[in-house]
Amino acid sequence: MKENSSDNSLVREISAEKYKYGFTTDVHTDIIDRGLTEDTVRLVSERKGEPEWMLEFRLKAYRHWLTMEMPRWAHLDIPEIDYQDISYYADPTVRKKEGPRSLDEIDPQVMKTFDKLGIPLEERLALSGGVAVDAVMDSVSVKTTFKQTLAEKGIIFCSMGEAVRNHPELVRKYLGSVVSYRDNFFAALNSAVFSDGSFVYIPKGVRCPMELSTYFRINAAGTGQFERTLIVADDDSYVSYLEGCTAPMRDENQLHAAIVEIVVLDRAEVKYSTVQNWYPGDENGRGGVYNFVTKRGLLKGVDSKLSWTQVETGSAITWKYPSCVLQGDGSQGEFYSVALTNNRQQADTGTKMIHIGRNTRSTVISKGISAGYSQNSYRGLVKVGEHADGARNYSQCDSLLLGDKCGAHTFPYMDVKNETAIVEHEATTSRISEDQLFYCNQRGIPMEQAIGLIVNGYAKEVLNKLPMEFAVEAQRLLSVSLENTVG
Amino acid sequence: MKPEQNYIELFNRNRALIDSGSAGAMNALRDRALDCLVRHGLPHKGLEEYLHTDVAEWFGPDWGLNPARIDMHVDMAQAFRCNVPNLSTLLYFLANDEFALSQTAARASLPEGVFAGSLREAAGSRPEIVERYYGRSADMDRPGIAAVNSMFAQDGMMIYVPDGVVIDKPLQLVTLLHSPVDMMVNRRILVVLGRCARLKLLLCDHALSANRFLTTQVMEVFAGPGSGLELYDLEETHNANLRISELYVSQEQDSSVEADFVTLHNGRTRNTVYVTLQGRGARLSLNGIGAIDREQHLDNMTFVDHRVPECTSNELFKYVLDDSATGAFAGKVLVRKDAQHTSSEQTNRNICLTRSARMFTQPQLEIYADDVKCSHGATVGQLDDRAMFYMRQRGIPEQEARMMLMQAFVGEVIGRVALEPLRDRLNRLVEKRFRGELSQCEGCRACR
Secondary structure (H helix, E strand, C coil), rough: CCCCCCCCHHHHHHHHHHHHCCCCCCCCCEEEECCHHHHHHHHHHHHHHHHHHHHHHHHHCCCCCCCCCCCCCCCCCCCCCCHHHHHHEEEEECCCCCCCCHHHHCHHHHHHHHHHHHCCCCCCCCCCCCEEEEEEECCEEEEEEEEEHHHHHHCCEHHHHHHHCCCHHHCCCHHHCCCCCCHHHHHHHHHHHCCCCCEEEEECCCEEEEEEEEEEECCCCCCCCCCEEEECCCCCCEEEEEEEECCCCCCEEECEEEEEEEEEECCCCCEEEEECCCCCCCCCCCCCCEEEEEEEEEEEECCCEEEEEECCCCCCEEECEEEEEECHHHHHHEEEEEECCCCCCEEECCEEECCCCCEEEEEEEEEEEECCCCEEEEEEEEEHHHHHHCCCEEEEEEEEECCCCCCCEEEEEEEECCCEEEEEEEEEECCCCCCHHHHHHHHCCCCCHHHHHHHHHHHHHHCCCCCCCHHHHHHHHHHHHHHCCCC | CCCCHHHHHHHHHHHHHHHHHCCCHHHHHHHHHHHHHHCCCCCCCCHHCCCCCCCHHHHCCCECCCCCCCCCCCCCHHHHHHCCCCCEEEEEEEECCCCEHHHHHCCCCCCCEEEEHHHHHHHHHHHHHHHCCCCCCCCCCCCCHHHHHHHHHCCCCEEECCCECCCCCEEECCCCCCCCCCCEEEEEEEEEECCEEEEEEEEEEEECCCCCEEEEEEEEEECCCEEEEEEEEEEEECCCEEEEEEEEEEEECEEEHHHHEEEECCCCEEEEEEEEECCCCCCEEEEEEEECCCCCCCEEEEEECCCCCCCCCEEEEEEEEEECCEEEEEEEEECCCCCCCEEEEEEEEEEEEECCEEEEEEEEECCCCCCCEEEEEEEEECCHHHHHHHHHHCCCHHHHHHHHHHHHHHHHHHHCCCCHHHHHHHHHHHHHHHCCCCCCCCCCCCCC
């Protein structure tokens, strides 16, 4: 274990080495005053040029939020959050009404930021057949690439703000249909003040030719990010969607409360992959992002399929349960997760699989890794409704402990109301095998590398589910996050 | 008005009567218990630990209480005849919550220093033990019924086995619920085992009258260093019976405790087990069977606290739910920071036989030490189709095949029962239960 050093510069150096996305971009940002009132909600809506129905939606959510209390049931120690001390809208782009039309209109600093993050905003720079990106900084979508190429197939891929303006019928139909603003405290907050996220619509029978990706970046200080993503996969369609995120290193805690809603119709398939790498705070737990996210997919159609894959390495506190509501007969939900916590990080993450339709299936594979002083919990619910004949679930959660100061916890819930259902849950907790370490050391592999190797092997079942571009990144991230954990 | 309010008022009104029907250390705890009930109230559905059993609601009706210790006129020996073949036990009775000795137990001579008798009497005659242990591990500051039980309990049983004493013959404590009116029964059991002491204890719950009963049972077990306890808790009551039991076990170094809960016939039952492993090398085995049907409800919650290194805990709970029965199991294992080399295994397997049967299961691990081996597994499903097919193929009728599979399913738990005659008996009882013949318990003649 790394000794706590009183020498701040050293600490900073080490942290800097570990979190290479911790830089800030000096860009003129239009930030609204801190505080949250009905006027704030109106102001956010006005800035985004939204129609009346959208404002109504937000206000309803805000009024409901006022009646709610912050959830305390998670195995997390969440410091008091002052919701009046956050700015709810920050725009780093000098935008014209319709958004930037060409790259020339985007602040070069912003362009540079995304370049530095490895997210090319110029289509010619992207690998052939590569990834279409919606780049979001603070509250605003900076640029969505390959829109034209996708539009030829009828695919809509744009920022949420744009979707509200250009495709109101779709947004009205599906927004809030999976995660209602009444769902939970953070969902209500997000519904009131949400800013840009991505909107994806894949028409009937279309297989999306490239990976779609959204990259979220928090830049401005004193703000929170409240993005909202909505994906609708119409009958017989397919899409693979990637999500990445980073934030600068700051001593303050920044709040990220997002909602992701996915609607999967008949025989459609959606793959949703996340590499979550928000700033986790320094060694002493100072700073870092509070990541309180509601992600849920509604598998409305028959034989539809949704697969969540997540690699969680960042954030000071993670509260996140990507879920599947298996409504259509024969629908299939999957959840693959690697959650790594180090230093003072805390994570309470898992999934909910709600079986409603007949012959629905779900698989949950969760791998938790705790190091340092961190606390890592898996919390999951498998619910089988009365009419879910032939429902089948298999869950496996393994926890790996690196060090004797950290904790690994498992809280699975099973609620079965149908006699034909088969629900299985297995969990194990152990530490890294000394034999394996010894074997590696013997062959000249140093301790840290050996741990990285073993951890990667342990998480392989999940990493294999990631699209190639992400798998490489995720593997590297796991190794980096584990630096200095043993020694 | 909150349900506990009635009980607080009732207690305040009858305090003198309750005290006069009890003794010493039991009375001394009542003030603190009252304070805890006022502060925490009765456990209700809003609490995570009581999600599936609304205990507070059970306290709603106007239950009769017997603080004046009115004699209920039950001839225990007449009412109860234990017919477990080859099981020779020392028999003790609790008529509702009043201790009574059987003739065999009265005649038997226990090893020197052993006390097995009325808790109220012990509070008078062995105050040094009762004062030291009574209420020590029953935690009244957490949601539960320890507080309300401590307020109203007037009697129960105490067993004290001094250092080095081994009692070969199992002790059997039979509770007979009998009352002309709906009644609330609060009983208390205290078991103290000295260094290297050994005890086998069988608890049986029976109901003699058709009236409704609300039973609260708080049992505290102190297992001294190197001691061994085998505890079997068998419930065979009736559908109108509400039972909440709390078992607190505190284990010293190298002690070994096996506790088996068998629920074959009940109304609504909630069993909570808190085990504290506080001496190195302590071993715990917790097992449970729930074979329930109709509207019956069974909720077992276990909490195993590994406080020190090198302890082992093993849990196996199996449920078979028929008709509209609901089952719940929540098992939590906490491994504290210094409890290295802990080995903990927890398994919960359940079979729902009908559409209206419902099962909730919630195995939990909370681990703060790194050099440990912990696992849990839980399943909810049906009988194995392939096994059924195999048996049908060999000419075994469907009904019979089902029976065999169900028996095999719970057989794994019964197999862990160390007391052989009881094991055989349980196998028979379970078989009868699955055949639907166990609508009454055989043990008592008074059953309808």
